[in-house]
Amino acid sequence: MAPAASSRHRSRPFPSLLILTLALTLFATVTTKAQLSENYYDASCPAALLTIRTAVAAAVLLDRRMGASLLRLHFHDCFVQGCDASVLLDDTGSFTGEKGAGPNAGSLRGFEVIDNIKMLLELLCPQTVSCADILAVAARDSVGQLGGPYWTVLLGRRDSTTASASLANSDLPGPKSNLNNLLNTFANKGLSSTDMVALSGAHTVGRAQCKNCRARIYNDTDIDASFAASLRTGCPQQAGANDGALEPLDASSPDAFDNGYFGNLLSQRGLLHSDQALFDVGTTDDLVRTYASNSDQWGSDFVAAMVKMGNISPLTGTDNGEIRMNCRRVN
Numbered sequence: 003m004a005p006a007a008s009s010r011h012r013s014r015p016f017p018s019l020l021i022l023t024l025a026l027t028l029f030a031t032v033t034t035k036a037q038l039s040e041n042y043y044d045a046s047c048p049a050a051l052l053t054i055r056t057a058v059a060a061a062v063l064l065d066r067r068m069g070a071s072l073l074r075l076h077f078h079d080c081f082v083q084g085c086d087a088s089v090l091l092d093d094t095g096s097f098t099g100e101k102g103a104g105p106n107a108g109s110l111r112g113f114e115v116i117d118n119i120k121m122l123l124e125l126l127c128p129q130t131v132s133c134a135d136i137l138a139v140a141a142r143d144s145v146g147q148l149g150g151p152y153w154t155v156l157l158g159r160r161d162s163t164t165a166s167a168s169l170a171n172s173d174l175p176g177p178k179s180n181l182n183n184l185l186n187t188f189a190n191k192g193l194s195s196t197d198m199v200a201l202s203g204a205h206t207v208g209r210a211q212c213k214n215c216r217a218r219i220y221n222d223t224d225i226d227a228s229f230a231a232s233l234r235t236g237c238p239q240q241a242g243a244n245d246g247a248l249e250p251l252d253a254s255s256p257d258a259f260d261n262g263y264f265g266n267l268l269s270q271r272g273l274l275h276s277d278q279a280l281f282d283v284g285t286t287d288d289l290v291r292t293y294a295s296n297s298d299q300w301g302s303d304f305v306a307a308m309v310k311m312g313n314i315s316p317l318t319g320t321d322n323g324e325i326r327m328n329c330r331r332v333n
């Protein structure tokens with residue numbers, strides 16, 4: 003009897019250790035991997051979504067291109083460290099931010115619109131709505147304001163306390179990319195080739211600078227001759243000349259969120275080398291044809307891909323990141 007009692011006694015720590023481990027794992031999962039949710043601000047800031055929508059509508063009414071710029075801002079946020087508003091941070095003594103990185107410098111726009119929204123939200127519900135969520139909702143509302151589809155944005159992202167210029171340089175796709183580069187860049191973020199092609203349709207709005215299409219309009223052969231000729235008039239061949247001159251990414255309907263972008267690709271009128279790469283005797287040709295002829299199909303694939311992109315590595319729970327008071331600075 004005595005040995006049995008003592009062996010029962012010795013075995014006690016194991017179940018309790020197991021329970022403790024399970025409890026800690028569960029706790030860690032709950033605190034670090036909380037899910038984004040549709041109704042995140044319903045109780046804590048009921049006016050959040052209306053405030054963002056109103057401010058975006060006003061900004062796009064004043065400057066239609068702003069809708070495109072806000073959409074791009076969310077993309078450039080999500081591809082670098084995840085959707086954590088790192089793109090909005092100014093440089094500090096301890097890190098060089100993303101604003102000065104190659105794909106962003108002299109190109110990203112819309113920071114003041116986000117600042118204004120944040121200022122309003124800090125008055126309404128201090129330190130509640132993250133800058134990362136503002137970017138996601140502003141992107142959705144921009145698309146709506148330009149006549150594109152609507153979707154539900156999942157919420158609850160928190161803001162990073164760091165940014166990375168080097169990740170911005172390595173993880174964002176460039177305008178000289180070929181199809182393989184593009185597929186890899188998106189695959190690295192968990193996005194499929196369908197997501198990549200559907201998301202590229204965002205180039206149905208907005209502008210690109212001469213320096214980003216120069217090589218294409220002077221060197222590429224898969225470009226419509228009259229399209230190239232008309233672009234050359236505003237964008238001289240000499241490096242540095244008129245670098246910042248703007249051209250519409252979708253010449254057929256520059257500010258409407260429609261599937262015109264894909265029709266352009268069929269007639270070799272993609273503005274960027276990376277645009278035309280989607281329709282250049284490759285694996286994505288069929289999808290481009292489908293989107294050019296079926297706007298609803300593109301709309302639903304675009305929405306699904308935007309939701310996926312918005313879910314890239316968010317900071318959630320209480321231990322990760324913070325709710326910045328000013329989107330340009332950590333608290």
Ligand code: HEM
Pocket residue numbers: 067069070071073074077108109110111175176177178179184198201202204205207208209210211212214251274276
């Ligand atoms: C597929 C790879 C992509 C490449 C290589 C690319 C590259 C570029 C480049 C070079 C510009 C012009 C920047 C300038 O000249 O200042 C631009 C503009 C733009 N991009 Fe992309 N992009 C890509 C994907 C996306 C995605 C996924 C989105 C959004 C979902 C997006 C949204 C935009 C918008 C809306 C503009 C116009 C911005 C404005 O007018 O302010 N792009 N992109």
